[in-house]
Amino acid sequence: KNQVEQSPQSLIILEGKNCTLQCNYTVSPFSNLRWYKQDTGRGPVSLTIMTFSENTKSNGRYTATLDADTKQSSLHITASQLSDSASYICVVSDRGLTGGGNKLTFGTGTQLKVEL
Amino acid sequence: NAGVTQTPKFRVLKTGQSMTLLCAQDMNHEYMYWYRQDPGMGLRLIHYSVGEGTTAKGEVPDGYNVSRLKKQNFLLGLESAAPSQTSVYFCASSYGQVGGETQYFGPGTRLLVL
Numbered sequence A: 001k002n003q004v005e006q007s008p009q010s011l012i013i014l015e016g017k018n019c020t021l022q023c024n025y026t027v028s029p030f031s032n033l034r035w036y037k038q039d040t041g042r043g044p045v046s047l048t049i050m051t052f053s054e055n056t057k058s059n060g061r062y063t064a065t066l067d068a069d070t071k072q073s074s075l076h077i078t079a080s081q082l083s084d085s086a087s088y089i090c091v092v093s094d095r096g097l098t099g100g101g102n103k104l105t106f107g108t109g110t111q112l113k114v115e116l
Numbered sequence B: 001n002a003g004v005t006q007t008p009k010f011r012v013l014k015t016g017q018s019m020t021l022l023c024a025q026d027m028n029h030e031y032m033y034w035y036r037q038d039p040g041m042g043l044r045l046i047h048y049s050v051g052e053g054t055t056a057k058g059e060v061p062d063g064y065n066v067s068r069l070k071k072q073n074f075l076l077g078l079e080s081a082a083p084s085q086t087s088v089y090f091c092a093s094s095y096g097q098v099g100g101e102t103q104y105f106g107p108g109t110r111l112l113v114l
Helices: none
Strands: A003-007 A010-014 A019-026 A029-036 A045-051 A056-059 A062-067 A073-075 A086-095 A102-106 A110-115 B003-005 B010-013 B019-025 B031-037 B044-048 B063-066 B072-080 B087-094 B109-113
Touching: A003 A086, A003 A102, A010 A019, A010 B063, A019 A029, A019 A086, A019 A110, A029 A062, A029 A073, A045 A056, A045 A062, A045 A073, A073 A086, A102 B044, B003 B087, B019 B031, B019 B087, B019 B109, B031 B072, B044 B072, B072 B087
Parallel strands: A010 A110, B010 B109
Antiparallel strands: A003 A019, A019 A073, A029 A045, A029 A086, A056 A062, A062 A073, A086 A102, A086 A110, B003 B019, B019 B072, B031 B044, B031 B087, B063 B072, B087 B109
């Protein structure tokens, strides 16, 4: 069964500090891995996407890494801001829903709170 | 360009009542999806559609029905609501079956079944 596990479950950091969120997955056949940000009461928004051949991808202060051999990914947030407070969800895609489209396996998310 | 919108935002139902959740997208996406999000669990796919007039079952389809009569709309129906269907429901859409396409999510519908 495809699974995505994230750690830590929750994290509190001070504004301006860096942090790293972890994602381990067992999804096959692997297509791509995304990190989503979900603000409270909103839908998830894609931050980064990486395919099998990519091992790092940046989006502003967000940098994601992927090790396809160990099936691990991390999301590093630099110089955190209050607006970074959200749930960060790791999502792994495999190839093929019946009839087309990509099936996504969602992690349960890391709840990040940035404080003054 | 509104993206993906969902109606209603919040609803309270009694057990056994029925309702329909509406999802609309203005990005001309072929693929549309309905997910539910429960505490301590990742989003789970209920039903999806790969084009107008087509629907398919996802991971947790029981108790739900869907219809895609127009390309821009995807409806999720609960015929006889149960407390286990209390959840936050998200609709998403994507361009097509290309390995890297992004799913765009709506703001969610919070449903409480008493």
